[in-house]
Amino acid sequence: MRAAIFKELGKPLVIEEVPKPQVKENEILMQVKATAICIADIYSIKGQRPLQLPHIMGHEAAGLVAEVGSGVRNFKPGDRILGNAIVTCEQCYYCKKDLEQLCENHKIIGTDSGTQGAFAEYYKLPAQNIYQLPEEIPFDQATVITSPLASAYHGVQIADIQRGDTVVVYGSGAIGYHAMLGAMTYEGIRALVVDTVDQKLQLAREAGAVAIINAQHEDPVAAVNRLTDGRGAAVAIEAVGSLRTVNQAILSVRKAGRVVLMGAPWEKIVIEFDNYRKDFLFKEVKISSSITNRKDEMNPLIQLVRTKKIDLSRSISLTLPFEKINAGIEIVKNNVGNPIRVVMNFS
Ligand SMILES: [Zn+2]
Ligand SMILES: [Zn+2]
Structure with missing residues (x-):
């Protein structure tokens, strides 16, 4: 061969x-x-x-x-x-x-x-x-299920998404984009997507994001607040893997918000709060990381793609x-x- x-x-x-x-x-x-x-x-x-x-x-x-x-x-x-x-x-x-x-x-x-x-x-x-x-x-789409969609979907499972949640996704690359698609399989989800590349944001928009935020032009945390009546998103998914976006994702969630960190940086990451009490402690925020996937997630995921719930x-x-x-x-x-x-x- x-x-x-x-x-x-x-x-x-x-x-x-x-x-x-x-x-x-x-x-x-x-x-x-x-x-x-x-x-x-x-x-x-x-x-x-x-x-x-x-x-x-x-x-x-x-x-x-x-x-x-x-x-x-x-x-x-x-x-x-x-x-x-x-x-x-x-x-x-x-x-x-x-x-x-x-x-x-x-x-x-x-x-x-x-x-x-x-x-x-x-x-x-x-x-x-x-x-x-x-x-x-088709076979080419099936390759996406094997790894990026499988990993992204595992992160979505960890995010404990509820009907009607606003989900902000940092990074619209292979993981972030597919995490957005996975999140949108839940009912009534509003997906907000943050990136610095207009082309990737446009793709997210076409695929169903209700709002796209270019972090080159506006502060994404402020934008998420503006788009959620000042409360913050229910869920933030971080799929860039940078010091800045990890911190921004954590600051983007509302009280009882869930943050799932999926980016894989090589550099040291420090999580910092200017006001730890207000920005974290009093919010009961859950922060999880997510890596790889589970076998029992695969067949349900294949069905979501077959039925075009994930396109x-x-x-x-x-x-x-x-x-x-x-x-x-x-x-x-x-x-x-x-x-x-x-x-x-x-x-
Ligand atoms: Zn892979
Ligand atoms: Zn083992």
Whole structure:
């Protein structure tokens, strides 16, 4: 099979023939139809998330079942599928407490060293990481479900959204944009979106945000207050990952507000209150962080996409043939045109 191999830091991936992965008893081999580039892949390419090289990256894939292991009953060759690449150990303290998203030994197939990812014609995963993909969902949109939508939706679950809530989302990139779509599956939600790039704000507007706030031009905390009768939003979702937006998100919620922090900054973050009593203590604000997703969230999420309660039609910024993967990586790395998702297709 052809695979894009990460051989050397600072060099393009090399497309080469390599042997197909061999499935074990409870594994499924996917014939990859679409595979997307994630920011996690870019961290590895930049050396921020070091990998043992050579390595085949990619963890956001959808396609067809090519082969099933002898122990797999619920899938057969030819089934349309998507994969969620997070493998948990089922043995550790957190797994035993039904907190698999916090597994101490969790591994992302394709993103962690010693695993083989989906920048290839074939890709294997444990059967429990594979989900049936309804006909209504195209393969390129399915790649969005596997990782950015799954992570964003997990954060939305943590936010404890109630009917009629105003939800402010900081950052309209892959996580923030999809968190907004996830939040809007609740009834009567007013979504406000903060970003500094007009193009991303326009996309959020088209997808249903009732108000967009460009933080270059106005103070987002003041804008959120203005749009909520001075109270603040019920929920703030932070998906930028900067010192400023983490602090702004916390200051944007009303009393009994919930803040979910999903951005992943590398730098030190300090949370500061000019008036701790007024701005935090007397408000009973809940602050949570959110990372990755849970298996039991996947099928409900796939149904939300199938029934168009979550519309992923604007999520794919660019599709390229697999052979152009290095061009795709450059686009994501340099944020050319602010893509939500760049997807590689196998014809
Ligand atoms: Zn991802
Ligand atoms: Zn575990």
